[in-house]
Amino acid sequence: MDLTTLIEGIGLLGVAFYIGSYAALQTGFIRGHGYTYAILNLLGASCVLVSLINAFNLSSLLIQGAWILISIVGIIRMYLLYRRLRFTDYELKMLAAALPSLPKEQARAFLDLGFWVNGDAGTVLTEEQKPISHLVYLADGEAAVWSAGTQVAVLKPESFIGEITYMTGAPANGTVKLTQPAFYFAVEAEKLRKFMRSNAEIAAAFEMSVAGQLRNKLVAQNQTVLESAG
Numbered sequence: 001m002d003l004t005t006l007i008e009g010i011g012l013l014g015v016a017f018y019i020g021s022y023a024a025l026q027t028g029f030i031r032g033h034g035y036t037y038a039i040l041n042l043l044g045a046s047c048v049l050v051s052l053i054n055a056f057n058l059s060s061l062l063i064q065g066a067w068i069l070i071s072i073v074g075i076i077r078m079y080l081l082y083r084r085l086r087f088t089d090y091e092l093k094m095l096a097a098a099l100p101s102l103p104k105e106q107a108r109a110f111l112d113l114g115f116w117v118n119g120d121a122g123t124v125l126t127e128e129q130k131p132i133s134h135l136v137y138l139a140d141g142e143a144a145v146w147s148a149g150t151q152v153a154v155l156k157p158e159s160f161i162g163e164i165t166y167m168t169g170a171p172a173n174g175t176v177k178l179t180q181p182a183f184y185f186a187v188e189a190e191k192l193r194k195f196m197r198s199n200a201e202i203a204a205a206f207e208m209s210v211a212g213q214l215r216n217k218l219v220a221q222n223q224t225v226l227e228s229a230g
Contacts, residue, residue: 004054011051017044031103035078042071081105090116090139094185097158098137098209099202106202113195114187121180125161126172132162134186141182147174154179163210167193 021040024030030037045067052061085104087095095107102110114134119125119141126132128147138159145153152174155161161176166189196203 007051007054010047011054014044014047014049014051017041017047033078033103033105035075038071038074038078042068042075045071087111090183090185094137094139094158098160099205101205101208102202106199109199110195110202110206111185113191114185116183116185119178119182119184121178121182123178123182125176125178125184126174128173128175129171131169132166132172132189134188135163135166135192136161136176137185139183139185141178141180141184143176143178143182145174145176160210162189167196169193 017040021030021037021044024040025032025037030040045064049061049064049068052064082104085108087108091107091111095102095111099107099110116139125134125136125143138155138157138161140157142157143155143159143161144151145155155176161184162172165172169189196206
């Protein structure tokens with residue numbers, strides 16, 4: 001293989017990197033804010049730049065040079081951003097259970113909306129027929145759900161509280177009260193609604209998690225009703 005053919009091959013490889021990365025982005029195999037997309041674009045631009053040895057073109061040179069520079073800046077930015085991302089053990093456990101598909105920077109943005117609380121037994125988290133003030137994630141401890149004066153369910157760790165009505169502002173379906181000291185994450189409902197409306201990807205991931213939570217709650221509620229009837 002002569003040098004000219006090799007250089008043309010490198011140029012075609014660059015085209016493959018360009019098209020492949022864009023196709024992977026559009027089909028959801030990679031994310032536009034991750035390392036992979038930036039690196040593939042950097043490789044594509046570099047290969048095409050090498051191919052200009054055979055057929056120099058100033059416009060193409062400027063485009064590939066700018067693409068390389070932008071990709072390098074993006075990679076450095078992501079490195080600095082990810083290096084600052086730190087999660088506590090409780091945050092990691094919450095994310096793994098509730099939002100496992102979120103990239104780290106989005107997970108950090110979601111967690112920064114709220115705060116962690118050491119709650120005492122008897123603390124009321126939601127009141128029946130009243131709009132919830134905060135969405136709650138129970139990390140440790142237990143809570144009871146009451147409806148019309150009857151206990152209908154017990155919530156275990158890794159449960160969301162208020163996830164059904166927080167988005168609409170509708171009244172809570174039941175009263176939720178801690179039955180023992182607990183550690184939980186809380187985020188103001190109005191603040192979270194605004195955040196979800198402007199972050200569609202996070203909202204979609206959260207809705208998937210909520211769907212699973214609702215199934216578990218229905219099973220637990222049905223079990224409690226059966227035990228009470230027996």
